[in-house]
Amino acid sequence: MTSFDFVSYDAALAVTAGLVVFAALLLLKAFIARQLRQRAKTAKPSFLEYAEQITTGTRLPFFIGIALLVGFSQTELSALHAKWLNYAWIIILVSQIALWGNRIIAVAVQRSFIYQRQSDPASATHLMIAGLIGRIVLWSTAALVVLDNLGFNITTIMASLGIGGIAVALAVQNILGDIFSSVSIALDKPFVIGDFIIVDSYMGTVEYVGMKTTRLRSLGGEQIVFSNAELLKCRIRNYKRMQERRVLFEFGIAYETPMTEIERLPQTVKDIVSASYLETRFDRAHFKGYGDSALLFEVVYYVLDPDYNKYMDIQQEINLGLLAALRDRKISFAYPTRTLYVAPSPANEEISNAAEKLVA
Structure with missing residues:
Protein backbone atom coordinates (compact mmCIF):
# COMPACT_ATOMS: atom_id res chain seq x y z
CA MET A 1 0.00 0.00 0.00
CA THR A 2 1.42 3.37 -1.05
CA SER A 3 1.56 6.41 1.18
CA PHE A 4 -1.18 8.03 -0.94
CA ASP A 5 -3.43 5.01 -0.50
CA PHE A 6 -2.73 5.05 3.21
CA VAL A 7 -3.68 8.73 3.48
CA SER A 8 -6.83 8.15 1.45
CA TYR A 9 -7.77 5.21 3.65
CA ASP A 10 -7.08 7.27 6.79
CA ALA A 11 -9.20 10.17 5.56
CA ALA A 12 -12.03 7.88 4.49
CA LEU A 13 -12.00 6.22 7.90
CA ALA A 14 -12.10 9.61 9.64
CA VAL A 15 -14.97 10.87 7.50
CA THR A 16 -16.91 7.62 7.95
CA ALA A 17 -16.44 7.64 11.72
CA GLY A 18 -17.47 11.27 11.93
CA LEU A 19 -20.62 10.73 9.87
CA VAL A 20 -21.58 7.63 11.84
CA VAL A 21 -21.17 9.42 15.16
CA PHE A 22 -23.06 12.46 13.88
CA ALA A 23 -25.97 10.32 12.67
CA ALA A 24 -25.97 8.28 15.89
CA LEU A 25 -26.15 11.42 18.03
CA LEU A 26 -29.07 12.81 15.99
CA LEU A 27 -30.93 9.50 16.25
CA LEU A 28 -30.25 9.33 19.98
CA LYS A 29 -31.61 12.84 20.51
CA ALA A 30 -34.73 12.05 18.46
CA PHE A 31 -35.28 8.79 20.38
CA ILE A 32 -34.95 10.46 23.79
CA ALA A 33 -37.23 13.34 22.76
CA ARG A 34 -39.91 10.89 21.58
CA GLN A 35 -39.72 8.87 24.78
CA LEU A 36 -40.09 12.05 26.85
CA ARG A 37 -43.13 13.14 24.82
CA GLN A 38 -44.76 9.76 25.39
CA ARG A 39 -44.10 9.97 29.12
CA ALA A 40 -45.54 13.48 29.19
CA LYS A 41 -48.90 12.22 27.88
CA THR A 42 -49.46 10.06 30.97
CA ALA A 43 -47.54 11.90 33.68
CA LYS A 44 -44.95 14.62 33.76
CA PRO A 45 -42.77 14.59 36.88
CA SER A 46 -40.53 17.57 37.38
CA PHE A 47 -37.35 15.65 36.53
CA LEU A 48 -38.75 14.84 33.08
CA GLU A 49 -39.01 18.54 32.35
CA TYR A 50 -35.33 18.96 33.17
CA ALA A 51 -34.47 16.00 30.94
CA GLU A 52 -36.54 17.54 28.16
CA GLN A 53 -34.73 20.86 28.53
CA ILE A 54 -31.35 19.12 28.42
CA THR A 55 -32.36 17.25 25.27
CA THR A 56 -33.71 20.29 23.45
CA GLY A 57 -30.74 22.33 24.68
CA THR A 58 -28.29 20.03 22.92
CA ARG A 59 -27.76 21.88 19.67
CA LEU A 60 -26.40 20.86 16.27
CA PRO A 61 -22.97 22.56 16.72
CA PHE A 62 -22.24 20.21 19.63
CA PHE A 63 -22.97 17.15 17.45
CA ILE A 64 -20.82 18.54 14.64
CA GLY A 65 -17.95 19.21 17.07
CA ILE A 66 -18.12 15.70 18.52
CA ALA A 67 -18.25 14.16 15.03
CA LEU A 68 -15.21 16.16 13.91
CA LEU A 69 -13.24 15.21 17.01
CA VAL A 70 -14.08 11.53 16.56
CA GLY A 71 -13.05 11.75 12.91
CA PHE A 72 -9.72 13.38 13.72
CA SER A 73 -9.12 10.76 16.41
CA GLN A 74 -9.06 8.08 13.68
CA THR A 75 -6.09 9.66 11.93
CA GLU A 76 -2.41 9.47 12.68
CA LEU A 77 -1.58 12.59 14.68
CA SER A 78 1.66 13.95 15.99
CA ALA A 79 2.13 14.45 19.72
CA LEU A 80 1.40 18.16 19.41
CA HIS A 81 -1.75 17.60 17.36
CA ALA A 82 -2.94 14.89 19.75
CA LYS A 83 -2.45 17.34 22.60
CA TRP A 84 -4.54 19.99 20.85
CA LEU A 85 -7.20 17.38 20.08
CA ASN A 86 -7.37 16.54 23.78
CA TYR A 87 -7.79 20.23 24.59
CA ALA A 88 -10.63 20.47 22.06
CA TRP A 89 -12.42 17.54 23.74
CA ILE A 90 -12.14 19.28 27.10
CA ILE A 91 -13.43 22.62 25.80
CA ILE A 92 -16.41 21.15 23.93
CA LEU A 93 -17.50 18.77 26.69
CA VAL A 94 -17.13 21.28 29.53
CA SER A 95 -18.92 23.97 27.50
CA GLN A 96 -21.83 21.67 26.73
CA ILE A 97 -22.11 20.55 30.35
CA ALA A 98 -22.15 24.22 31.38
CA LEU A 99 -24.90 24.90 28.82
CA TRP A 100 -26.93 22.03 30.26
CA GLY A 101 -26.43 23.37 33.76
CA ASN A 102 -27.42 26.87 32.62
CA ARG A 103 -30.62 25.48 31.10
CA ILE A 104 -31.44 23.56 34.30
CA ILE A 105 -30.94 26.71 36.40
CA ALA A 106 -33.18 28.70 34.04
CA VAL A 107 -35.97 26.10 34.20
CA ALA A 108 -35.71 25.75 37.98
CA VAL A 109 -35.85 29.53 38.48
CA GLN A 110 -38.77 29.93 36.09
CA ARG A 111 -40.79 27.12 37.67
CA SER A 112 -40.17 28.39 41.19
CA PHE A 113 -40.78 32.01 40.17
CA ILE A 114 -44.23 31.27 38.77
CA TYR A 115 -45.20 29.40 41.95
CA GLN A 116 -43.57 31.74 44.47
CA ARG A 117 -44.84 34.94 42.85
CA GLN A 118 -48.33 34.21 44.11
CA SER A 119 -47.57 32.45 47.39
CA ASP A 120 -44.38 34.18 48.55
CA PRO A 121 -43.32 37.30 46.58
CA ALA A 122 -40.23 37.78 48.77
CA SER A 123 -38.87 34.39 47.72
CA ALA A 124 -39.64 35.23 44.09
CA THR A 125 -37.48 38.33 44.43
CA HIS A 126 -34.62 36.23 45.84
CA LEU A 127 -34.93 33.72 43.02
CA MET A 128 -33.97 36.30 40.39
CA ILE A 129 -30.78 37.11 42.30
CA ALA A 130 -30.03 33.46 43.11
CA GLY A 131 -30.47 32.43 39.48
CA LEU A 132 -27.96 34.99 38.24
CA ILE A 133 -25.47 34.14 40.99
CA GLY A 134 -25.86 30.45 40.12
CA ARG A 135 -25.05 31.16 36.47
CA ILE A 136 -21.99 33.20 37.43
CA VAL A 137 -20.71 30.39 39.67
CA LEU A 138 -21.45 27.78 36.99
CA TRP A 139 -19.60 29.54 34.19
CA SER A 140 -16.74 30.58 36.46
CA THR A 141 -16.28 26.97 37.51
CA ALA A 142 -16.44 25.81 33.89
CA ALA A 143 -13.80 28.37 32.88
CA LEU A 144 -11.51 27.31 35.73
CA VAL A 145 -11.91 23.62 34.85
CA VAL A 146 -11.01 24.31 31.23
CA LEU A 147 -8.00 26.43 32.17
CA ASP A 148 -6.79 23.85 34.67
CA ASN A 149 -7.00 21.04 32.09
CA LEU A 150 -5.23 23.20 29.54
CA GLY A 151 -2.24 23.36 31.86
CA PHE A 152 -2.61 26.83 33.33
CA ASN A 153 -1.73 27.47 36.98
CA ILE A 154 -5.08 28.32 38.57
CA THR A 155 -3.49 29.74 41.72
CA THR A 156 -1.46 32.23 39.70
CA ILE A 157 -4.51 33.19 37.64
CA MET A 158 -6.62 33.77 40.75
CA ALA A 159 -3.87 35.93 42.27
CA SER A 160 -3.65 37.94 39.05
CA LEU A 161 -7.39 38.37 39.00
CA GLY A 162 -7.25 39.61 42.58
CA ILE A 163 -4.74 42.30 41.65
CA GLY A 164 -6.47 43.17 38.40
CA GLY A 165 -9.83 43.14 40.13
CA ILE A 166 -9.03 46.46 41.77
CA ALA A 167 -8.65 48.15 38.41
CA VAL A 168 -11.75 46.43 37.07
CA ALA A 169 -13.75 47.46 40.14
CA LEU A 170 -12.78 51.10 39.62
CA ALA A 171 -13.77 50.90 35.97
CA VAL A 172 -17.17 49.32 36.61
CA GLN A 173 -17.98 50.82 40.00
CA ASN A 174 -21.43 51.97 38.84
CA ILE A 175 -22.31 48.44 37.76
CA LEU A 176 -20.95 47.00 41.01
CA GLY A 177 -22.98 49.59 42.93
CA ASP A 178 -26.15 48.34 41.24
CA ILE A 179 -25.20 44.72 41.97
CA PHE A 180 -24.62 45.39 45.67
CA SER A 181 -27.87 47.37 45.77
CA SER A 182 -29.73 44.39 44.33
CA VAL A 183 -28.27 42.20 47.08
CA SER A 184 -29.42 44.81 49.61
CA ILE A 185 -32.94 44.71 48.13
CA ALA A 186 -32.96 40.92 48.35
CA LEU A 187 -31.80 40.88 51.99
CA ASP A 188 -33.54 43.95 53.43
CA LYS A 189 -36.76 43.56 51.37
CA PRO A 190 -37.95 47.19 51.17
CA PHE A 191 -40.27 45.80 48.49
CA VAL A 192 -40.84 42.51 46.72
CA ILE A 193 -42.31 41.50 43.40
CA GLY A 194 -46.01 42.38 43.30
CA ASP A 195 -45.80 45.37 45.68
CA PHE A 196 -47.26 48.71 44.60
CA ILE A 197 -44.70 51.43 45.34
CA ILE A 198 -44.20 55.14 44.69
CA VAL A 199 -40.69 56.44 43.97
CA ASP A 200 -40.55 60.22 43.75
CA SER A 201 -43.25 61.03 41.18
CA TYR A 202 -43.35 57.52 39.68
CA MET A 203 -45.66 54.75 40.79
CA GLY A 204 -46.31 51.19 39.74
CA THR A 205 -46.25 47.50 40.62
CA VAL A 206 -42.85 45.82 41.02
CA GLU A 207 -42.50 43.42 38.11
CA TYR A 208 -38.84 42.41 38.11
CA VAL A 209 -35.82 42.82 40.38
CA GLY A 210 -32.53 42.15 38.60
CA MET A 211 -28.86 42.59 39.35
CA LYS A 212 -28.73 46.05 37.77
CA THR A 213 -32.29 47.31 37.38
CA THR A 214 -35.72 47.11 38.97
CA ARG A 215 -38.77 47.39 36.71
CA LEU A 216 -42.22 48.69 37.57
CA ARG A 217 -45.45 48.40 35.62
CA SER A 218 -47.18 51.77 35.91
CA LEU A 219 -50.91 52.38 36.12
CA GLY A 220 -50.79 53.62 32.54
CA GLY A 221 -49.35 50.29 31.38
CA GLU A 222 -45.83 51.36 30.48
CA GLN A 223 -42.75 49.85 32.11
CA ILE A 224 -40.57 52.08 34.30
CA VAL A 225 -36.94 51.01 34.75
CA PHE A 226 -34.84 52.15 37.73
CA SER A 227 -31.16 51.62 38.43
CA ASN A 228 -30.95 49.72 41.73
CA ALA A 229 -28.41 52.12 43.22
CA GLU A 230 -30.47 55.19 42.30
CA LEU A 231 -33.66 53.53 43.48
CA LEU A 232 -32.36 52.96 47.00
CA LYS A 233 -31.31 56.61 47.23
CA CYS A 234 -34.96 57.68 46.91
CA ARG A 235 -37.76 57.58 49.47
CA ILE A 236 -39.97 54.63 48.64
CA ARG A 237 -43.60 54.40 49.71
CA ASN A 238 -44.80 50.80 49.74
CA TYR A 239 -48.60 50.72 49.61
CA LYS A 240 -48.78 46.92 49.51
CA ARG A 241 -47.72 46.84 53.17
CA MET A 242 -50.37 49.31 54.28
CA GLN A 243 -52.53 47.66 56.94
CA GLU A 244 -55.20 50.35 57.06
CA ARG A 329 -82.27 68.92 57.74
CA LYS A 330 -82.42 71.75 55.20
CA ILE A 331 -78.70 72.42 55.65
CA SER A 332 -77.03 73.70 52.52
CA PHE A 333 -73.43 73.28 51.50
CA ALA A 334 -71.58 76.54 51.22
CA TYR A 335 -70.51 77.97 47.91
CA PRO A 336 -68.40 81.06 47.20
CA THR A 337 -70.41 84.21 47.95
CA ARG A 338 -69.60 87.90 48.29
CA THR A 339 -71.57 90.62 50.11
CA LEU A 340 -71.12 94.19 48.90
CA TYR A 341 -71.59 97.00 51.45
CA VAL A 342 -72.11 100.52 50.06
CA ALA A 343 -71.01 103.29 52.40
CA PRO A 344 -73.63 106.14 52.84
CA SER A 345 -72.88 109.52 51.20
CA PRO A 346 -74.87 112.78 50.49
CA ALA A 347 -75.18 111.95 46.79
CA ASN A 348 -76.50 108.48 47.58
CA GLU A 349 -79.04 109.93 50.05
CA GLU A 350 -80.39 112.41 47.43
CA ILE A 351 -80.78 109.61 44.89
CA SER A 352 -82.51 107.42 47.51
CA ASN A 353 -84.92 110.23 48.51
CA ALA A 354 -85.74 110.99 44.86
CA ALA A 355 -86.46 107.32 44.27
CA GLU A 356 -88.76 107.13 47.32
CA LYS A 357 -90.72 110.22 46.11
CA LEU A 358 -91.20 108.71 42.66
CA VAL A 359 -92.46 105.49 44.19
CA ALA A 360 -94.82 107.43 46.46
Whole structure:
Protein backbone atom coordinates (compact mmCIF):
# COMPACT_ATOMS: atom_id res chain seq x y z
CA MET A 1 0.00 0.00 0.00
CA THR A 2 1.42 3.37 -1.05
CA SER A 3 1.56 6.41 1.18
CA PHE A 4 -1.18 8.03 -0.94
CA ASP A 5 -3.43 5.01 -0.50
CA PHE A 6 -2.73 5.05 3.21
CA VAL A 7 -3.68 8.73 3.48
CA SER A 8 -6.83 8.15 1.45
CA TYR A 9 -7.77 5.21 3.65
CA ASP A 10 -7.08 7.27 6.79
CA ALA A 11 -9.20 10.17 5.56
CA ALA A 12 -12.03 7.88 4.49
CA LEU A 13 -12.00 6.22 7.90
CA ALA A 14 -12.10 9.61 9.64
CA VAL A 15 -14.97 10.87 7.50
CA THR A 16 -16.91 7.62 7.95
CA ALA A 17 -16.44 7.64 11.72
CA GLY A 18 -17.47 11.27 11.93
CA LEU A 19 -20.62 10.73 9.87
CA VAL A 20 -21.58 7.63 11.84
CA VAL A 21 -21.17 9.42 15.16
CA PHE A 22 -23.06 12.46 13.88
CA ALA A 23 -25.97 10.32 12.67
CA ALA A 24 -25.97 8.28 15.89
CA LEU A 25 -26.15 11.42 18.03
CA LEU A 26 -29.07 12.81 15.99
CA LEU A 27 -30.93 9.50 16.25
CA LEU A 28 -30.25 9.33 19.98
CA LYS A 29 -31.61 12.84 20.51
CA ALA A 30 -34.73 12.05 18.46
CA PHE A 31 -35.28 8.79 20.38
CA ILE A 32 -34.95 10.46 23.79
CA ALA A 33 -37.23 13.34 22.76
CA ARG A 34 -39.91 10.89 21.58
CA GLN A 35 -39.72 8.87 24.78
CA LEU A 36 -40.09 12.05 26.85
CA ARG A 37 -43.13 13.14 24.82
CA GLN A 38 -44.76 9.76 25.39
CA ARG A 39 -44.10 9.97 29.12
CA ALA A 40 -45.54 13.48 29.19
CA LYS A 41 -48.90 12.22 27.88
CA THR A 42 -49.46 10.06 30.97
CA ALA A 43 -47.54 11.90 33.68
CA LYS A 44 -44.95 14.62 33.76
CA PRO A 45 -42.77 14.59 36.88
CA SER A 46 -40.53 17.57 37.38
CA PHE A 47 -37.35 15.65 36.53
CA LEU A 48 -38.75 14.84 33.08
CA GLU A 49 -39.01 18.54 32.35
CA TYR A 50 -35.33 18.96 33.17
CA ALA A 51 -34.47 16.00 30.94
CA GLU A 52 -36.54 17.54 28.16
CA GLN A 53 -34.73 20.86 28.53
CA ILE A 54 -31.35 19.12 28.42
CA THR A 55 -32.36 17.25 25.27
CA THR A 56 -33.71 20.29 23.45
CA GLY A 57 -30.74 22.33 24.68
CA THR A 58 -28.29 20.03 22.92
CA ARG A 59 -27.76 21.88 19.67
CA LEU A 60 -26.40 20.86 16.27
CA PRO A 61 -22.97 22.56 16.72
CA PHE A 62 -22.24 20.21 19.63
CA PHE A 63 -22.97 17.15 17.45
CA ILE A 64 -20.82 18.54 14.64
CA GLY A 65 -17.95 19.21 17.07
CA ILE A 66 -18.12 15.70 18.52
CA ALA A 67 -18.25 14.16 15.03
CA LEU A 68 -15.21 16.16 13.91
CA LEU A 69 -13.24 15.21 17.01
CA VAL A 70 -14.08 11.53 16.56
CA GLY A 71 -13.05 11.75 12.91
CA PHE A 72 -9.72 13.38 13.72
CA SER A 73 -9.12 10.76 16.41
CA GLN A 74 -9.06 8.08 13.68
CA THR A 75 -6.09 9.66 11.93
CA GLU A 76 -2.41 9.47 12.68
CA LEU A 77 -1.58 12.59 14.68
CA SER A 78 1.66 13.95 15.99
CA ALA A 79 2.13 14.45 19.72
CA LEU A 80 1.40 18.16 19.41
CA HIS A 81 -1.75 17.60 17.36
CA ALA A 82 -2.94 14.89 19.75
CA LYS A 83 -2.45 17.34 22.60
CA TRP A 84 -4.54 19.99 20.85
CA LEU A 85 -7.20 17.38 20.08
CA ASN A 86 -7.37 16.54 23.78
CA TYR A 87 -7.79 20.23 24.59
CA ALA A 88 -10.63 20.47 22.06
CA TRP A 89 -12.42 17.54 23.74
CA ILE A 90 -12.14 19.28 27.10
CA ILE A 91 -13.43 22.62 25.80
CA ILE A 92 -16.41 21.15 23.93
CA LEU A 93 -17.50 18.77 26.69
CA VAL A 94 -17.13 21.28 29.53
CA SER A 95 -18.92 23.97 27.50
CA GLN A 96 -21.83 21.67 26.73
CA ILE A 97 -22.11 20.55 30.35
CA ALA A 98 -22.15 24.22 31.38
CA LEU A 99 -24.90 24.90 28.82
CA TRP A 100 -26.93 22.03 30.26
CA GLY A 101 -26.43 23.37 33.76
CA ASN A 102 -27.42 26.87 32.62
CA ARG A 103 -30.62 25.48 31.10
CA ILE A 104 -31.44 23.56 34.30
CA ILE A 105 -30.94 26.71 36.40
CA ALA A 106 -33.18 28.70 34.04
CA VAL A 107 -35.97 26.10 34.20
CA ALA A 108 -35.71 25.75 37.98
CA VAL A 109 -35.85 29.53 38.48
CA GLN A 110 -38.77 29.93 36.09
CA ARG A 111 -40.79 27.12 37.67
CA SER A 112 -40.17 28.39 41.19
CA PHE A 113 -40.78 32.01 40.17
CA ILE A 114 -44.23 31.27 38.77
CA TYR A 115 -45.20 29.40 41.95
CA GLN A 116 -43.57 31.74 44.47
CA ARG A 117 -44.84 34.94 42.85
CA GLN A 118 -48.33 34.21 44.11
CA SER A 119 -47.57 32.45 47.39
CA ASP A 120 -44.38 34.18 48.55
CA PRO A 121 -43.32 37.30 46.58
CA ALA A 122 -40.23 37.78 48.77
CA SER A 123 -38.87 34.39 47.72
CA ALA A 124 -39.64 35.23 44.09
CA THR A 125 -37.48 38.33 44.43
CA HIS A 126 -34.62 36.23 45.84
CA LEU A 127 -34.93 33.72 43.02
CA MET A 128 -33.97 36.30 40.39
CA ILE A 129 -30.78 37.11 42.30
CA ALA A 130 -30.03 33.46 43.11
CA GLY A 131 -30.47 32.43 39.48
CA LEU A 132 -27.96 34.99 38.24
CA ILE A 133 -25.47 34.14 40.99
CA GLY A 134 -25.86 30.45 40.12
CA ARG A 135 -25.05 31.16 36.47
CA ILE A 136 -21.99 33.20 37.43
CA VAL A 137 -20.71 30.39 39.67
CA LEU A 138 -21.45 27.78 36.99
CA TRP A 139 -19.60 29.54 34.19
CA SER A 140 -16.74 30.58 36.46
CA THR A 141 -16.28 26.97 37.51
CA ALA A 142 -16.44 25.81 33.89
CA ALA A 143 -13.80 28.37 32.88
CA LEU A 144 -11.51 27.31 35.73
CA VAL A 145 -11.91 23.62 34.85
CA VAL A 146 -11.01 24.31 31.23
CA LEU A 147 -8.00 26.43 32.17
CA ASP A 148 -6.79 23.85 34.67
CA ASN A 149 -7.00 21.04 32.09
CA LEU A 150 -5.23 23.20 29.54
CA GLY A 151 -2.24 23.36 31.86
CA PHE A 152 -2.61 26.83 33.33
CA ASN A 153 -1.73 27.47 36.98
CA ILE A 154 -5.08 28.32 38.57
CA THR A 155 -3.49 29.74 41.72
CA THR A 156 -1.46 32.23 39.70
CA ILE A 157 -4.51 33.19 37.64
CA MET A 158 -6.62 33.77 40.75
CA ALA A 159 -3.87 35.93 42.27
CA SER A 160 -3.65 37.94 39.05
CA LEU A 161 -7.39 38.37 39.00
CA GLY A 162 -7.25 39.61 42.58
CA ILE A 163 -4.74 42.30 41.65
CA GLY A 164 -6.47 43.17 38.40
CA GLY A 165 -9.83 43.14 40.13
CA ILE A 166 -9.03 46.46 41.77
CA ALA A 167 -8.65 48.15 38.41
CA VAL A 168 -11.75 46.43 37.07
CA ALA A 169 -13.75 47.46 40.14
CA LEU A 170 -12.78 51.10 39.62
CA ALA A 171 -13.77 50.90 35.97
CA VAL A 172 -17.17 49.32 36.61
CA GLN A 173 -17.98 50.82 40.00
CA ASN A 174 -21.43 51.97 38.84
CA ILE A 175 -22.31 48.44 37.76
CA LEU A 176 -20.95 47.00 41.01
CA GLY A 177 -22.98 49.59 42.93
CA ASP A 178 -26.15 48.34 41.24
CA ILE A 179 -25.20 44.72 41.97
CA PHE A 180 -24.62 45.39 45.67
CA SER A 181 -27.87 47.37 45.77
CA SER A 182 -29.73 44.39 44.33
CA VAL A 183 -28.27 42.20 47.08
CA SER A 184 -29.42 44.81 49.61
CA ILE A 185 -32.94 44.71 48.13
CA ALA A 186 -32.96 40.92 48.35
CA LEU A 187 -31.80 40.88 51.99
CA ASP A 188 -33.54 43.95 53.43
CA LYS A 189 -36.76 43.56 51.37
CA PRO A 190 -37.95 47.19 51.17
CA PHE A 191 -40.27 45.80 48.49
CA VAL A 192 -40.84 42.51 46.72
CA ILE A 193 -42.31 41.50 43.40
CA GLY A 194 -46.01 42.38 43.30
CA ASP A 195 -45.80 45.37 45.68
CA PHE A 196 -47.26 48.71 44.60
CA ILE A 197 -44.70 51.43 45.34
CA ILE A 198 -44.20 55.14 44.69
CA VAL A 199 -40.69 56.44 43.97
CA ASP A 200 -40.55 60.22 43.75
CA SER A 201 -43.25 61.03 41.18
CA TYR A 202 -43.35 57.52 39.68
CA MET A 203 -45.66 54.75 40.79
CA GLY A 204 -46.31 51.19 39.74
CA THR A 205 -46.25 47.50 40.62
CA VAL A 206 -42.85 45.82 41.02
CA GLU A 207 -42.50 43.42 38.11
CA TYR A 208 -38.84 42.41 38.11
CA VAL A 209 -35.82 42.82 40.38
CA GLY A 210 -32.53 42.15 38.60
CA MET A 211 -28.86 42.59 39.35
CA LYS A 212 -28.73 46.05 37.77
CA THR A 213 -32.29 47.31 37.38
CA THR A 214 -35.72 47.11 38.97
CA ARG A 215 -38.77 47.39 36.71
CA LEU A 216 -42.22 48.69 37.57
CA ARG A 217 -45.45 48.40 35.62
CA SER A 218 -47.18 51.77 35.91
CA LEU A 219 -50.91 52.38 36.12
CA GLY A 220 -50.79 53.62 32.54
CA GLY A 221 -49.35 50.29 31.38
CA GLU A 222 -45.83 51.36 30.48
CA GLN A 223 -42.75 49.85 32.11
CA ILE A 224 -40.57 52.08 34.30
CA VAL A 225 -36.94 51.01 34.75
CA PHE A 226 -34.84 52.15 37.73
CA SER A 227 -31.16 51.62 38.43
CA ASN A 228 -30.95 49.72 41.73
CA ALA A 229 -28.41 52.12 43.22
CA GLU A 230 -30.47 55.19 42.30
CA LEU A 231 -33.66 53.53 43.48
CA LEU A 232 -32.36 52.96 47.00
CA LYS A 233 -31.31 56.61 47.23
CA CYS A 234 -34.96 57.68 46.91
CA ARG A 235 -37.76 57.58 49.47
CA ILE A 236 -39.97 54.63 48.64
CA ARG A 237 -43.60 54.40 49.71
CA ASN A 238 -44.80 50.80 49.74
CA TYR A 239 -48.60 50.72 49.61
CA LYS A 240 -48.78 46.92 49.51
CA ARG A 241 -47.72 46.84 53.17
CA MET A 242 -50.37 49.31 54.28
CA GLN A 243 -52.53 47.66 56.94
CA GLU A 244 -55.20 50.35 57.06
CA ARG A 245 -55.76 53.69 55.33
CA ARG A 246 -56.17 57.00 57.18
CA VAL A 247 -58.65 59.31 55.45
CA LEU A 248 -59.11 63.03 56.09
CA PHE A 249 -61.74 65.09 54.30
CA GLU A 250 -63.41 68.45 54.79
CA PHE A 251 -66.72 70.03 53.91
CA GLY A 252 -68.32 73.42 54.50
CA ILE A 253 -71.86 74.54 55.28
CA ALA A 254 -73.51 77.91 54.94
CA TYR A 255 -73.12 80.56 57.66
CA GLU A 256 -76.92 80.80 57.89
CA THR A 257 -77.16 77.28 59.37
CA PRO A 258 -78.96 77.26 62.79
CA MET A 259 -76.76 76.79 65.84
CA THR A 260 -78.53 73.61 66.94
CA GLU A 261 -77.83 71.96 63.58
CA ILE A 262 -74.18 72.95 63.74
CA GLU A 263 -73.85 71.34 67.18
CA ARG A 264 -75.55 68.13 66.03
CA LEU A 265 -73.53 67.76 62.82
CA PRO A 266 -70.38 66.05 64.29
CA GLN A 267 -72.52 63.29 65.81
CA THR A 268 -74.38 62.89 62.52
CA VAL A 269 -71.10 62.46 60.65
CA LYS A 270 -69.92 59.93 63.24
CA ASP A 271 -73.08 57.87 62.78
CA ILE A 272 -72.66 57.87 59.00
CA VAL A 273 -68.96 56.88 59.08
CA SER A 274 -69.52 54.23 61.76
CA ALA A 275 -72.30 52.46 59.85
CA SER A 276 -72.10 48.71 60.37
CA TYR A 277 -71.89 47.90 56.66
CA LEU A 278 -68.75 50.01 56.22
CA GLU A 279 -65.31 48.63 57.08
CA THR A 280 -64.24 51.77 58.93
CA ARG A 281 -63.06 53.02 62.30
CA PHE A 282 -64.22 56.52 63.18
CA ASP A 283 -61.62 58.86 64.66
CA ARG A 284 -63.04 62.38 64.93
CA ALA A 285 -65.29 65.04 63.40
CA HIS A 286 -64.93 68.71 64.41
CA PHE A 287 -66.13 72.17 63.54
CA LYS A 288 -62.72 73.23 62.32
CA GLY A 289 -63.04 76.94 61.71
CA TYR A 290 -64.37 79.78 59.64
CA GLY A 291 -63.77 79.92 55.93
CA ASP A 292 -64.26 82.80 53.54
CA SER A 293 -67.78 81.67 52.75
CA ALA A 294 -68.38 78.53 54.86
CA LEU A 295 -68.29 76.97 58.30
CA LEU A 296 -65.59 74.32 57.90
CA PHE A 297 -65.80 70.77 59.30
CA GLU A 298 -62.93 68.25 59.33
CA VAL A 299 -63.47 64.48 59.51
CA VAL A 300 -60.88 61.71 60.08
CA TYR A 301 -61.55 57.99 59.88
CA TYR A 302 -59.70 54.77 59.00
CA VAL A 303 -60.52 52.26 56.28
CA LEU A 304 -59.69 48.80 57.64
CA ASP A 305 -58.90 47.41 54.19
CA PRO A 306 -55.85 48.88 52.38
CA ASP A 307 -57.37 48.29 48.93
CA TYR A 308 -57.78 51.61 47.11
CA ASN A 309 -60.98 50.61 45.33
CA LYS A 310 -62.51 49.63 48.67
CA TYR A 311 -61.56 53.03 50.09
CA MET A 312 -63.21 54.84 47.17
CA ASP A 313 -66.39 52.77 47.56
CA ILE A 314 -66.56 53.63 51.26
CA GLN A 315 -65.87 57.33 50.67
CA GLN A 316 -68.65 57.40 48.10
CA GLU A 317 -71.11 55.85 50.58
CA ILE A 318 -70.11 58.41 53.21
CA ASN A 319 -70.52 61.29 50.77
CA LEU A 320 -73.97 60.07 49.73
CA GLY A 321 -75.04 59.56 53.34
CA LEU A 322 -73.81 63.00 54.37
CA LEU A 323 -75.53 64.68 51.44
CA ALA A 324 -78.85 62.96 52.24
CA ALA A 325 -78.61 63.91 55.95
CA LEU A 326 -77.92 67.57 55.19
CA ARG A 327 -80.78 67.80 52.71
CA ASP A 328 -83.18 66.22 55.18
CA ARG A 329 -82.27 68.92 57.74
CA LYS A 330 -82.42 71.75 55.20
CA ILE A 331 -78.70 72.42 55.65
CA SER A 332 -77.03 73.70 52.52
CA PHE A 333 -73.43 73.28 51.50
CA ALA A 334 -71.58 76.54 51.22
CA TYR A 335 -70.51 77.97 47.91
CA PRO A 336 -68.40 81.06 47.20
CA THR A 337 -70.41 84.21 47.95
CA ARG A 338 -69.60 87.90 48.29
CA THR A 339 -71.57 90.62 50.11
CA LEU A 340 -71.12 94.19 48.90
CA TYR A 341 -71.59 97.00 51.45
CA VAL A 342 -72.11 100.52 50.06
CA ALA A 343 -71.01 103.29 52.40
CA PRO A 344 -73.63 106.14 52.84
CA SER A 345 -72.88 109.52 51.20
CA PRO A 346 -74.87 112.78 50.49
CA ALA A 347 -75.18 111.95 46.79
CA ASN A 348 -76.50 108.48 47.58
CA GLU A 349 -79.04 109.93 50.05
CA GLU A 350 -80.39 112.41 47.43
CA ILE A 351 -80.78 109.61 44.89
CA SER A 352 -82.51 107.42 47.51
CA ASN A 353 -84.92 110.23 48.51
CA ALA A 354 -85.74 110.99 44.86
CA ALA A 355 -86.46 107.32 44.27
CA GLU A 356 -88.76 107.13 47.32
CA LYS A 357 -90.72 110.22 46.11
CA LEU A 358 -91.20 108.71 42.66
CA VAL A 359 -92.46 105.49 44.19
CA ALA A 360 -94.82 107.43 46.46
